[in-house]
């Protein structure tokens with residue numbers, strides 16, 4: 086069981102306000118995406134949860150209690166800066182990290198072996214860390230973060246530098262953990278990764294939450310009425326369609342932005358009267374589009 090709650094957490098580095106009054110709740114068993122552009126404050130937020138830097142203000146609660154050094158041991162953490170002892174053997178290293186996280190020597194070795202097997206690194210067990218590729222080292226660090234079965238796992242940019250196969254492996258591990266009741270919080274600026282995994286998001290920009298809530302809520306908040314139209318001959322729809330204020334050409338279809346003067350079914354009728362329609366449906370914006378819109382609106386609001 087692990088639920089994490091941040092309430093009005095702030096952190097400045099000199100004149101830079103890295104995080105300001107950031108609040109969000111990571112429910113038990115959720116896969117929570119902390120999303121934001123470079124410099125938004127994601128790593129600083131994670132470091133505050135891990136007590137690597139301390140907040141200037143606000144509270145961070147794990148299961149309703151302040152995260153202290155003891156509570157922190159219940160969190161599995163993959164830091165942004167990857168670092169392993171280069172001269173150590175892979176299995177020894179992973180087992181050592183397991184012991185550091187409180188496992189007995191035998192248990193740590195057993196689990197380390199299992200993890201190497203699971204991540205396709207069994208044949209590297211006696212290689213030195215420095216002989217592993219960057220992606221392989223990241224796998225070892227991922228295993229180190231979760232080897233003691235923590236109820237809350239925090240991963241800072243877990244997919245950076247991974248090939249598609251390793252990315253898939255990490256995603257499957259995350260889904261598996263969440264299925265088993267583990268709460269997972271991870272940061273990323275690669276939104277398609279988040280979209281596939283997350284049950285909840287916090288979009289942060291310039292240290293503030295633009296939005297925090299479920300994937301469904303974020304869609305409702307930022308989705309605009311749009312139709313995806315494919316014409317029979319691939320030609321653009323006629324201009325000046327009633328109820329439509331913009332037509333965008335996309336890969337293989339046209340995106341109609343509705344202006345709200347007509348309901349979508351009325352627009353569909355109008356379109357069908359004026360051109361040969363091959364297919365038309367509601368358009369679900371991608372998380373990337375939603376995020377770009379949210380950041381854009383945020384910048385407009387301070388301009």
Ligand SMILES: Nc1ncnc2c1ncn2[C@@H]1O[C@H](COP(=O)(O)OP(=O)(O)OP(=O)(O)O)[C@@H](O)[C@H]1O
Nearest residue numbers: 098101103121122123124125126127128129130274
């Ligand atoms: N130790 C530090 N000293 C000074 N400034 C810092 C420090 N750590 C972070 N910052 C600043 O705080 C802001 C937020 O940085 P942070 O690393 O939290 O962002 P991020 O969202 O993780 O970015 P990225 O996606 O690029 O990793 C940035 O302006 C950064 O320069």
